[in-house]
Amino acid sequence: MNAVRRALGSSAVQVFLVLVGLVWVTPLAGLLMSSLRSAEDTARGGWWTVFSSPGQLSLDNYSALLENAGITRAFWNTVLISVPTTVLVVVLAALAGYAFAWLDFPGRDAVFLVVVALLVVPVQVGLLPVAKLFGQLGLFGTIPGVVLFHVAYGLPFAVFLLRNYFAELPKEMLEAARMDGGGEWRIFTRLVLPVGRPAIASLAIFQFLWVWNDMLVALLFADSSSQPLTVELQSQIRQFGSNIDVLAPGAFVSLVVPVVVFFAFQRHFVQGVMAGSVK
Template identity: 75%
Template sequence: MEFPGRDWWFLAVVGLLVVPVQVALIPIAELFGKLGIFGSLTGVILFHVGFGLPFAVFLLRNFFAEIPRELLEAARLDGAGELRLFVRVVMPLAGPAIAALGIFQFLWVWNDMLVALIFTDSGSQPITVALQTQVRQFGNNIDVLAPGAFISMVVPLVVFFAFQRQFVSGVMAGAVK
């Protein structure tokens, strides 16, 4: 959609990509404490959604810009409104880009330990934090650490190989042909 200031909004969102996570940890921790969601899974989810949105906007905007305008105009001439145009024309074409975004976000969240260390309590810790805790407590217990490390490694590989075709086509969608 075209609207006044569209490019400036896009530049502002892309500018948020350069903000490191570490800069926002203390202010967001204070905000989550005031809201009562510090130490909960909701706080971790909101944190990752907030820091994942700039990349999602960047990736999907570049993909959507590649959709031919003639295709969108033909759908409008056939009587499709903006919502129907988005649901019936754009979203079916966006499968590879959404798959690529999903894989990137999954891997970022799965491997993230810093946010999980700060924003979770012992009841909602992900496997990375649980493994780190086990290393501290039972450093010599390889029978506890090895299966956890294997699971921590295998799950991202399964997700990647399951969506490999969509991932490659989604990443290459904005490339020059």
């Protein structure tokens, strides 16, 4: 009887997970089908009509997308914003996290409390003051300006996350490395970074997704030559209304890149999320 209950319970969970997966995948499938249909086909019926008329599917929209100067420029702007921001946040946070966790220097705890306090500062509070500062420095409306803003607001959480992860490393392991003559830089690069790879991968995924999908910061700090894909798609909607043959493939490209990044680092992401949950 218990075996039957366990089997039924397991089946119910599996059915529930399948339903959740279908609910999550359906909008993505609809967007993909819409991106492969012409504007005329889209106006005549919903995306599900491709199952009865597969001849609607075509790569013409993507060919036109590649010829759209605004979309292609915005895509590369997004890459030039997201990748440097993610790299800078991860590198700086890893260095600071190790310092706060294992190096003894004056004011360490006070500085770390300031970093923790910055976690509660909303992004909206700094938009106007930083915009004024960037205007004086000549960074307003440039890709470096957008990158610097994202780095500044991404670092508090990143430092907090990696410091807590590094602090859980066995003290004996680091002391043994020091007794063997290893300097702090060697310990950090050869020991701490490999062991902390799950947390670093999780941080990189979170940071990349946040920056790639950002619109608020880009709307204020980027101009027409440096705006990312999210702002360009919003501008296309505002200018042309229902040009689904451009918006659908553009939105799908904007969506599929973070999905690919997530699945590429999925194993490390799960390890990072589960780290410390099981003793």
